[in-house]
Amino acid sequence: MLALDLLVNGLIFGLFYALMAVGLAMIFGVLKVVNFAHGEFYMIGGYAYVLISLKLGIPPWIALGLAALAGAGLGWLVERLLMRPLYAGHGSWSITKDEYAVVVTFGLSLLLINLVDKIVGPYPFLGPVLIETSRFTIGPVMLNGQKLIAAGVSLCLLIGLALFIKRSLWGRQIQAVAQNRLGASLAGIDATKTTSMVFMISGLLAALSGALLAPLINPGPDVGAFPAIKSYVIVVLGGMGSIWGGMAAALFLGVFEAFFAVYVSYAYRDAFGLLILILVLLIRPQGMFGEKGREV
């Protein structure tokens, strides 16, 4: 029965990881840069949800939507002000200044953490639950309502994102830019607009993730570090830039971490994720679902 408990909880946390990681994977897919401030999008989402609902008295479901909008807005702003110089002036298809992206996103991460720390304060906040339910059992598994709802919303969002990427025109444009930015531009796709959209989606998903987990994981200014590290592992594990790979890797990591913690060592649970990362880089550097790069 413990195994079932671990499986369910691992899958639930895997869904939360996935919601964070796919945004990171999308940005890498389109721009080939790692957004080191991704965890802070999550933090902003958590804070926006808590402050909007607790301080302004707005119902939690509306606060959830507003937190998502805050994340999308921040994503748009970051792309417009900080990321665009990556390719501006080098032709819309050419990406340069890789080191710039590392420095600017890392700096942004520190800036956001310290801004929130100084403006809102260092105290963590437990967010309000979306639906008032006490803990309950499903068979041998004990859950609380918030966790189940957060998992359900995450699943719906991931399915929705998958359909959006696969079926919609915008989704196909994202795929095209991720595959070949120059080719997509030659085919008439506005790569700049697509990049902006990817940042907005990425910010929205991370912020939603933070907001959904705010009633479970008391957000403080540095709350984003933990999910961000998990996301980096997942993105490499699933294949850099692969959204599907990211989703699968997130579920895999969530479940295996849970089992490893109980049957091997809890103390080394996080090290286990990093060990997988190293093994993947050594044995299959393109990740579980990534493709080998080809030099032309």
Add this chain to the structure above:
Amino acid sequence: MRFSRITALLGIAFAASATSAIAADPIAIGISIAQSPPGSVVQGTQVKDAVEIVKDMVNAKGGVLGRQIKLIYEDNQGIPEKGRAATEKLITKDKVVAIAGGHQSSVCLAEIEVAHRYNTPYINTNCWSDDVRKKGYAEVFNPANYNTRVSEAMTNTIIAMGVKSVVAFAENTDYGIGQAKITGEMMKARAPGVSYKYETVDRAGKDFTPAILPLRANPPDMVVTIMLPPAAYIVMNQLYEQGVAPSAKTWLYDGSGLADYPDFWQNVKDAGKYMISFALYHPQMAIPKLGQDVSAEYKKRTNNEPNRLIFQSADSLLLIVDAIKTAKSTDPKAIVKALQTMKFAGVRGPFQFGKEQGYGFQQWVDIPFVNYQLTDVNQPISKTNLIQGPGQKLDVNKLVKPAK
């Protein structure tokens, strides 16, 4: 002749103005705290609030030796290397006469090495690890609580309650692991029949469910938490969510004085009800007039109730001020000597530092503590179920268990 008289007068005037400038120079005291993550900014903020109050009180009364006190803050971010650099900077560049504020054991352990090297007095404000004392450095003074004190108190309570199995969650820091180990040693020596084990958890962790789930199948009689917020809050919420503790079967016992943090109830809600807590402050404790003044000023400035960290921080700065007065000097060596011998009357009452090597070295050995139980959500500390306190022996029969 006339020229030389004017020159002499000008010389005297210049010398007098220079002397008064020196006399008016403030006394610089270094405060090394976490003001930004990943350190405990919550604690850092409280330390700063308290020392600011004391500084203003001292300066309003004319300062020390006719000089005002100036506090120089350094942000150590709760990182030992940053703490080491901060201490080095405070001593060598800012020329502080003493340092206070340390509130995370790993950081204190790094900082005291620098203070020791420069023979600068170091007042440990809130680092509980016994190792800070065991170093035996003459410059380090400890008005703060220490791990052995907590472990002793908790072991006594656990034995009195008659529990047979205890699982502790300890954060992966010098403080957490240290306290978990000492408690284990004491339990082994004094209650060998009690099963005790501890799990080390990441203080930056967010999901502790895998460590908690096995306890559902085989619940212990007591779960002990040796952790700081926010991880402590998350563990408590997940223990409650999984129905492990507090429950009809399992007690929850906090060994880090969580309940008097200003954000405690906002972050734990139902998970805090029925928790037993070791603590260093309770409104029933006799607080001298000076402590009451600091308490009133803290409430006025922050709108929060004071807790033990406010009093510890206030005492840390007052110790330095009193030592300067006693030594009639700001020379670090003279301050150290004064601290070693003087009897101090602070905001928590009078005490003198111990001299015996080990965990009691230059430590307020008999630091007062309480044990209480929270019996309702949002309960203020004054309304808690006090099971051990000043002038009140441990009475575990007063403890209340949840129905389910």
